[in-house]
Amino acid sequence: MPTSFFTGTDYALSLPMILLSLFGLGVLIIDLMLPAEWKRWNAITALIGLGFSTAAVMRIQLGHFADGRPLVGSFAYLSNVGGQVVGSVLMDGFSIYFFYLFLLGAAIAILMSAHYLEIEHEHHGEFYALILFSVVGMMCMASGYDLVLLFIGLELMAISTYVLVGFLRRDKRSNEAALKYLLLGAFSSGIFAYGLSLLYGLSGSTNLQVIAQALQRHYSANPKDPIAIVAMITTATGLLFKVAAVPFHQWAPDAYEGAPTSVTGYMSVAVKSAAWAMLLRIFLWGLYPLRPVYLPLLVFVSVATMTVGNFAALSQNNLKRLLAYSSISHVGYMLLGLIASDNITNKTGIQGILVYLLVYTFMNLGAFAVVTSLRRRDIIGDEIDDIAGLYSKAPTEAVLMLLFLLSLAGIPPLAGFYGKYFIFLSLIQTQHYVLASLAVLYAVLGLYYYMRIGSAMFMRPATDPEPVAISPGMQVALAVTAIGTVGIGILPEFFIRAAGWSLGIQQAGTSLLGFLR
Amino acid sequence: MVPLSYYLVLSAVLFACGVAGFLMKRNIITIFMCIELMLNGVNLAFVAFAAHWHRLSGQVFVFFVMVVAAAEAAVGLAIIISVFRTRETLNVDRVNLLKL
Secondary structure, eight states: OOSOSSOHHHHHHHHHHHHHHHHHHHHHHHHHHSOGGGTHHHHHHHHHHHHHHHHHHHHIIIIISTTOOOOBOSSEEEOSSOSOOOSSEEESHHHHHHHHHHHHHHHHHHHHHHHHHHHHTOOOHHHHHHHHHHHHHHHHHHHBOBHHHHHHHHHHHHHHHHHHHTOSTTOHHHHHHHHHHHHHHHHHHHHHHHHHHHHHHHHSOOBHHHHHHHHHHHHHHOTTOHHHHHHHHHHHHHHHHHTTOTTSOTHHHHHHHHSOHHHHHHIIIIIHHHHHHHHHHIIIIISGGGHHHHHHHHHHHHHHHHHHHHHHHHTOOBHHHHHHHHHHHHHHHHHHHHHHOOSSSOOHHHHHHHHHHHHHHHHHHHHHHHHHHTOOSSOOOOBHHHHTTHHHHOHHHHHHHHHHHHHHHTOTTSHHHHHHHHHHHHHHHTTOHHHHHHHHHHHHHHHHHHHHHHHHHHHSOOSSOOOOOOOHHHHHHHHHHHHHHHHHHHOOHHHHHHHHHHTTOOOSSSOHHHHHO | OOOHHHHHHHHHHHHHHHHHHHHHOOBHHHHHHHHHHHHHHHHHHHHHHHHHHTOSHHHHHHHHHHHHHHHHHHHHHHHHHHHHHHHSOOBGGGOOSSOO
């Protein structure tokens, strides 16, 4: 039993979260002193906070992983070798990879938001503070190794996001989206918490590793233990709600459509990645002994998700709703990776999910950045008619949007291809040929609705002649997402290796730690 | 000494009441109360298990769930007020601008 509960190592390992919380509070206080025309400084403060937090993550990555030995604190544990872990925070490559992903998504979302909020006349510092707080929650979700921390992280992220969705408080649609998201989000959290209580009852501990050991004993004693199965189903329901998998997807299109466009982008990448991080952590670490039980469930959910997502997207005329359904179908593909790989005998699928989430961050935020920039004085700019003729008004943006859409469809020279490639590869490696062919067919279907947007942009005349104005922040966001989408497509090596490193895969060639350093 | 199973059955019933109310009620405030009921079912299960295992961690979890429920209620009521301001109704069936 350790005598002190929070040692120096613990501070070092939780520094990224502490810094973000401090900057979030700082933004709230600074906002009170800023005159209305200086509100932009809030965005800059938040970006600086993200920068400091990134530096802290790098410090953990380079400083603590350098000698390959785990540092032991009492609150947070660093692990890149096996062994008994009983802390609340597990800082391994997996956590670090997701930390970078969240910071990237948040930074791009902030760049997209500044000008958009000015147009909406809702430019308040709270927006940026909430984004920073939600990133803290996400970090807890990715690195949590204890049910308490996972639950608190989930709720910190979710509650911040409820407010962000309803941020346009005078707008009926934003209110309604926030209400639906809140009710269904709280409902799913309740179900999730019930699952956690049963897991605690089975193991007598809130630590994922102890839970896994207890479940292993239960499963070998009685594979059909009803309590274990109910615990698994309720926990899985809560998690699948958060990633918006069918049949728990109903909230996603509504919340995505009504939310401020930049928040929709943020929700579809960072919030979704965080939910995925927690889902993988619980399914592959905590619930791993029940894998034979949850596998059929996942196959059903994944096929249903791909089917509903792709078919519902075909008939949408609202861009945000279409992208919401497309994001549901992407979740279906990612679930296939979890079905194929168990992270012990085969890691390709999990690596594929990590690569997928990274490229998805770039291409989906890019697409949402273009939709955000269509917002003008009196036009919300989220119908397909609003993007018609974009090529004649803003050729660069139209070409970029086409790149993002092709990447979302998974066309080879672009980043989206590698996400799908690894998922399908893992399915073939594990002899899931039926699922693989089904997924490929659905990917073809996806091309149709993405190209509907494409043909509207290039083939149809513009509905109104007003030019599209792109603010400097948006230009940076578009440039970063475009470089990410094309860059990962052309030079995928680094990113694939980074995902492999985060799962502790031994890789041939240059030493990966040296490569990342 | 009341056996553990009694507590668990009560917590499951509370939770099921919450779920049923969430699915059937139409008033937003009532729906919100049903969610609180679900969380209270969870709390009861945690406390019962904590007593069963003679460990404090379950009771600590209950405090966190209570904090989360309070925060959710604060944000939730704020959202409900802003919905009421723009629509003058608290019936979920009439909050239907976004097609389902």
